[in-house]
Amino acid sequence: MAAPAAESATSAAVRDGFAELERQQELLASCTRLYQQLTEHFNSLERRLSARSETLRTKRRFLDVRTSRALDSLRRRELSIDGSVSLALSQLDSLNKSAAGTGPASDAAGIAEGLRSFCSSMDSAGFFTFVVARRKEMDALRTELPDALKRCVDPGRFVMDAVSEVFPVDKRAVRSPTDLAWACVLILEAVVPALADPDPEIGLARPMVPQAARERARGMAKEWKDAAERKGGVEGAKPPDAHAFLQHVATFAVAEKEDRELYRRIVVSFSWRRQMPRLALTLGLQDEIDGNAFVLSSQ
Numbered sequence: 001m002a003a004p005a006a007e008s009a010t011s012a013a014v015r016d017g018f019a020e021l022e023r024q025q026e027l028l029a030s031c032t033r034l035y036q037q038l039t040e041h042f043n044s045l046e047r048r049l050s051a052r053s054e055t056l057r058t059k060r061r062f063l064d065v066r067t068s069r070a071l072d073s074l075r076r077r078e079l080s081i082d083g084s085v086s087l088a089l090s091q092l093d094s095l096n097k098s099a100a101g102t103g104p105a106s107d108a109a110g111i112a113e114g115l116r117s118f119c120s121s122m123d124s125a126g127f128f129t130f131v132v133a134r135r136k137e138m139d140a141l142r143t144e145l146p147d148a149l150k151r152c153v154d155p156g157r158f159v160m161d162a163v164s165e166v167f168p169v170d171k172r173a174v175r176s177p178t179d180l181a182w183a184c185v186l187i188l189e190a191v192v193p194a195l196a197d198p199d200p201e202i203g204l205a206r207p208m209v210p211q212a213a214r215e216r217a218r219g220m221a222k223e224w225k226d227a228a229e230r231k232g233g234v235e236g237a238k239p240p241d242a243h244a245f246l247q248h249v250a251t252f253a254v255a256e257k258e259d260r261e262l263y264r265r266i267v268v269s270f271s272w273r274r275q276m277p278r279l280a281l282t283l284g285l286q287d288e289i290d291g292n293a294f295v296l297s298s299q
Contacts, residue, residue: 168224181240
């Protein structure tokens with residue numbers, strides 16, 4: 001009796017041993033699978049981190065180069081300020097001597113002489129009325145305005161005073177059905193050379209606008225934008241009004257980073273206007289309007 005009982009106990013112990021061994025094998029296999037999964041996961045993380053680090057390094061190198069170029073440009077501009085002021089004073093002195101040595105014009109009502117007279121005397125109201133009254137002589141106005149505006153003591157303030165009756169909002173007590181935004185665009189385009197830095201190496205890259213005038217221009221742009229939004233958005237604005245707004249922003253270099261989408265919407269909405277491609281480039285919107293390049297390039 002004792003022998004069969006002993007054999008049975010031994011057999012049970014063997015079975016328990018094999019069962020325990022199987023459990024250990026399953027546990028080992030499970031640990032092995034988990035280890036492989038963790039290894040693959042961390043390898044994937046390492047690859048992604050490495051790729052992201054390389055991207056960040058590339059961006060940093062790009063930013064370092066751009067920052068270096070910007071600083072070099074600022075240093076060149078700073079060094080050129082004295083020279084630019086001297087050139088501006090020289091040009092003003094030349095204009096004064098030219099004006100003093102010029103006798104009465106044979107045609108006192110001529111466009112060129114009239115424009116120069118208003119600009120020299122800083123009569124902005126008379127200047128604007130004079131321009132509006134000669135819409136039919138648009139080509140002559142476009143030709144003579146840039147030179148005339150260079151005779152202003154403060155071209156930026158003069159132009160903002162001139163257009164302020166109708167831009168950024170129409171303040172006329174009795175509004176004429178005639179839209180005068182065309183005159184604003186014409187004047188704002190024409191004053192660009194007068195605001196350019198006299199240094200030929202810098203030129204239009206640095207409009208010579210005093211800080212107070214620049215802040216005023218920024219306020220005018222905000223006023224137009226707020227008025228347009230109250231009326232349902234820029235897409236509903238009259239094309240000449242939207243054009244005048246963009247030209248104002250470009251002329252006085254008061255573009256705001258947070259308004260880039262607004263500028264893009266205006267350019268796309270009125271891309272059929274001839275000057276829009278140039279304004280888009282001036283405002284640095286070429287990347288934002290790639291999808292509409294075919295529209296702009298056809299103008």
